[in-house]
Amino acid sequence: MKLAAGRIKKPAYGAIILLWMIAPLFIGKYWTDVLNNVAIYALLGLSLNIILGYGGMFHMGHAAFYAVGAYTTAIINTAWGVPVLWLMPAAGLAAGLFALVVARPIIHLRGDYLLIVTIGMVEIVRIALINNVFGITGGANGIFGIDSPSVFGFQINGIVAPAHYFYLVTAFLAITIVLFYLLENSRFGRALKFLCSDEVAAEGSGINTAGYKLAAFVIGAVWAGMTGTLYASKMGFISPESFSFWESVVMFMIVILGGSGNIAGVLLGAALIIGLPEIFQGLQQYRLLIFGLALMIMMIFRPQGILPPKPRSYPIDKLEKNEVSL
Amino acid sequence: MSLLQVDNLTKRFGGLLAVDNVSFAVPEGAVFGLIGPNGAGKTTVFNLITGNYEPNDGSVSFDNRDITARPTHWIVSAGIARTFQTIRLFANMAVIENVLAGCHCRLRSGPVASMLRLPRQHKEERQALAKSMAELEFVGLLDQADNLARNLSYGNQRLLEIARALASDPKLIILDEPAGGMNELETAALVSLIARIQARGITVLLIEHDMSLVMKACEQLVVLEYGKKIAGGPPAEIKKNPLVIEAYLGSDDEDF
Numbered sequence: 001m002k003l004a005a006g007r008i009k010k011p012a013y014g015a016i017i018l019l020w021m022i023a024p025l026f027i028g029k030y031w032t033d034v035l036n037n038v039a040i041y042a043l044l045g046l047s048l049n050i051i052l053g054y055g056g057m058f059h060m061g062h063a064a065f066y067a068v069g070a071y072t073t074a075i076i077n078t079a080w081g082v083p084v085l086w087l088m089p090a091a092g093l094a095a096g097l098f099a100l101v102v103a104r105p106i107i108h109l110r111g112d113y114l115l116i117v118t119i120g121m122v123e124i125v126r127i128a129l130i131n132n133v134f135g136i137t138g139g140a141n142g143i144f145g146i147d148s149p150s151v152f153g154f155q156i157n158g159i160v161a162p163a164h165y166f167y168l169v170t171a172f173l174a175i176t177i178v179l180f181y182l183l184e185n186s187r188f189g190r191a192l193k194f195l196c197s198d199e200v201a202a203e204g205s206g207i208n209t210a211g212y213k214l215a216a217f218v219i220g221a222v223w224a225g226m227t228g229t230l231y232a233s234k235m236g237f238i239s240p241e242s243f244s245f246w247e248s249v250v251m252f253m254i255v256i257l258g259g260s261g262n263i264a265g266v267l268l269g270a271a272l273i274i275g276l277p278e279i280f281q282g283l284q285q286y287r288l289l290i291f292g293l294a295l296m297i298m299m300i301f302r303p304q305g306i307l308p309p310k311p312r313s314y315p316i317d318k319l320e321k322n323e324v325s326l
Numbered sequence: 327m328s329l330l331q332v333d334n335l336t337k338r339f340g341g342l343l344a345v346d347n348v349s350f351a352v353p354e355g356a357v358f359g360l361i362g363p364n365g366a367g368k369t370t371v372f373n374l375i376t377g378n379y380e381p382n383d384g385s386v387s388f389d390n391r392d393i394t395a396r397p398t399h400w401i402v403s404a405g406i407a408r409t410f411q412t413i414r415l416f417a418n419m420a421v422i423e424n425v426l427a428g429c430h431c432r433l434r435s436g437p438v439a440s441m442l443r444l445p446r447q448h449k450e451e452r453q454a455l456a457k458s459m460a461e462l463e464f465v466g467l468l469d470q471a472d473n474l475a476r477n478l479s480y481g482n483q484r485l486l487e488i489a490r491a492l493a494s495d496p497k498l499i500i501l502d503e504p505a506g507g508m509n510e511l512e513t514a515a516l517v518s519l520i521a522r523i524q525a526r527g528i529t530v531l532l533i534e535h536d537m538s539l540v541m542k543a544c545e546q547l548v549v550l551e552y553g554k555k556i557a558g559g560p561p562a563e564i565k566k567n568p569l570v571i572e573a574y575l576g577s578d579d580e581d582f
Contacts, residue, residue, distance in 0.1 A: 179441040186440030186447065187433050187454075194416055194427050201414035204376065206402030206431030206494050219437060314422050314455055316471055323456040326464060326526070 020170070024163040032162040034278045039169040040231055042270035045254035046180055046263065047223035052252065053261035054189055055216040056196030058111055061118030062251045064125040065095040065221035067243035069228025071129065074143040074238050075136050084233040085149045088226045095225025096218045103217040107210055122248050129240035142239025149233045158234030169230055176223065181263060185312065192216055193261070257298060259305030268307055329354040329498055329529050330375070335384035337370055344370045346553040347384070352498070357520060357530040359544035359561075363573070367553040368533045369411055372500055376408050377401045389497065403431045407491035408500040411533070413483045417476035421467060424475050424486055425458035428493025461489040465519060481512040488519070492528070499523060501532040505539050517543050541565070
């Protein structure tokens, strides 16, 4: 049983990747745009997964970091005309610094307390944006006229040609998956999983739990910020309503429903949460009802998510006999 | 020369004086026991040493350094590892991964090195894995490496905690009731394990209720009652101390 599952896993992943890559050739603009949204939310879900999935911190304000990245991109691009893709590192840095400042005092909070504080954080950010903080965020109207990304002089307009944008966001998603996979299977990823499993034992084993929690917040925020660049340059305009509390809830649901702590689970979660409502559009107003019911049934019968992470195995059989000595 | 020096340690929980002006010194290389009836404040003393609690008064110095109220992870890096009275393993992870947690503070690679899979990071991971396997071999759990921690027997879970603590290359290991839940056979094996830990040059400080183990394993004892130190010395002396017999052992001396 286990062997069979292992044998079909690789071809299955291969087939899904192939299908994903060629999908824009067969589906229309509308559905390609849906896939673009799935990819953006997959990126947001993966970045939140570092904090919520591996670290086990109930962070319900991820849209705030996304907003900081998107607004950094929009402000610098519209003011000085810096090409948007060059602004990805700047957006990531801004979101990372923002996370460092806001997460530092709340990092020791546990579970539900952290949840409430992060909800407050995302609301404060949204309201600050509406109130045109520092006079640069454009208030409730937001910021218009953000350039589309260009790669080696090739303009990628996310609205006119979603297929072009599709390959841009897919490339970033692919890089992210690889990097996060390596991160998950490293000393850093392990430390987060230890502190998620038992914080006292982790600290007692020599892990700087507060430091790792903060680092998880910063890395998650950097990625959300860079995804903000992709979003701003796709839409051409951004407004505070795109970064509401509801956005944070969606990201939270993607991670929890898909399988927190598992990259494949988060990707599946993004596909289901963003894709399914589109598929069931025929059901009109009932679709959210069905969606909500499906979530409730899921949480009752499979609270660990659709694809929970498997315990990691280590290549102990690859060690030489003489290596194993004190 | 003493490796660990506890001076006038005092801890209050609200109105309760849990640890009252306790002082003792653990000599380097010794197996040192902390005994006393339930609620005497033994675990609290451990938690004060390892930085889980902050003392109201007094100080702890280790290796000629003041470590009072330092963060726990810092104290582990300084060379004090511990196990827990109520077993605290990472239950849903492999046995080997639990031991790797102990290696953590001796490794260096950070998130960026990991994302880029630098050769240095790769090599370090392999060494940590080998080191963890060696520690499992030392406590006798090598064949359980792939198993999940929660599937181990109670006695083996205690051994795994010891392996995790040893993986941090400590100078001092603090064992909080290591024989709790073990049968006689396992306890006998534990006594020899403690001797082998000592043979590695690691100082051992332990709390234990199993008097036969304490008498066999420890060279020095400190007895606490109601947070106060009431006696100290080698086991043979403690056994005869009337204060100890009255306060702690008097009611059930069949333990001896």
